Amino acid sequence: MIEKSERPNAAGRMVLREWHRLPQRFPGIETVEFVVMPNHVHGIVRITPKAQVGLSDVVGAFKSRTTVAYAGGVQRDQWPRFDRRLWQRSYFDRVLRDEDELLRAERYIRMNPARWWYDPLNPRTGRPQGPPRQESP
Numbered sequence: 001m002i003e004k005s006e007r008p009n010a011a012g013r014m015v016l017r018e019w020h021r022l023p024q025r026f027p028g029i030e031t032v033e034f035v036v037m038p039n040h041v042h043g044i045v046r047i048t049p050k051a052q053v054g055l056s057d058v059v060g061a062f063k064s065r066t067t068v069a070y071a072g073g074v075q076r077d078q079w080p081r082f083d084r085r086l087w088q089r090s091y092f093d094r095v096l097r098d099e100d101e102l103l104r105a106e107r108y109i110r111m112n113p114a115r116w117w118y119d120p121l122n123p124r125t126g127r128p129q130g131p132p133r134q135e136s137p
Contacts, residue, residue, distance in 0.1 A: 008036050010073065010077065010079070011070060011073060011079055012036040014066065014069050014070065014073065015036050015041065015066050016034070016036060018062060018065050018066050018069065019031055019034050019041075019043060019062065021065075022045070022058060022061070022062060025061060026051065026052075026053050026057070026058055026061070027050065027051070027052075028047070028048045028049070028050035028051030028052060028053075029045055029046065029047050029048065029051050029053070029058060030045070030046040030048065031043065031044075031045060031046075032044035032045065032046050032102075032106070033105070033106045033109045033110065034109070035109050035110070035112055035113060037112060037113065037116060038116065038122070039121060042108070042109040042112055043109070044096070044102070044105055044106065044109065045058055055093055059091050059093075063086075063087045066086065066087075067086045067087065070082070070086055071086075
């Protein structure tokens with residue numbers, strides 16, 4: 001979902017749009033931080049006392065809407081096909097109990113794209129040791 005320039009491609013932009021639409025669909029929730037990575041996403045949802053839904057409802061709707069939209073992109077725009085599921089079955093959640101935890105989580109999410117180079121699942125690097133050293137001209 002990320003192009004070579006490390007900017008979201010059309011599929012990544014669709015995922016971003018769906019993320020930002022969540023508060024309209026679910027009054028009482030706020031989308032705090034979000035990043036689309038090539039093989040996953042990170043996001044923070046604040047569920048206020050006014051919300052009539054739980055996190056599983058929000059995540060389920062997000063996965064459903066993005067899967068339907070992605071399938072449309074496969075048919076209409078020749079996006080890469082996916083096998084059975086676009087998203088993994090479950091998700092990782094964590095309650096952020098105070099402002100310090102929230103700030104750390106926000107920073108982690110904002111910094112995640114810079115760490116992609118070190119990710120062993122990055123198909124372009126295929127190695128966890130980091131970027132190559134710059135050669136002198």
